[in-house]
Amino acid sequence: MKNLRLDSAAQIRANAHNIYQQAVVLRQMPMSNATGVTEQERQALGQWYLGRAPGS
């Protein structure tokens, strides 16, 4: 709906903060948890975001 695509590493890097907010902090994504993402997977996403080098 927002024309956001996460098909490439570059797109994921460019949207890292939004991905972190939506999937780890606010937990609004995946919508209704349609894909059954686990708590462990959310934690792993958080570690990826917080541990990454600035700009990467």
Ligand code: HEM
């Ligand atoms: C871990 C998996 C997912 C991630 C990281 C993710 C991430 C995001 C992000 C960052 C946005 C933009 C939010 C904003 O800027 O306000 C978004 C929007 C959206 N996502 Fe996801 N998403 C995921 C899975 C899903 C799934 C499985 C669905 C459908 C069942 C879905 C449906 C949508 C929709 C409909 C929007 C637009 C919402 C709006 O317009 O307010 N997403 N998602």
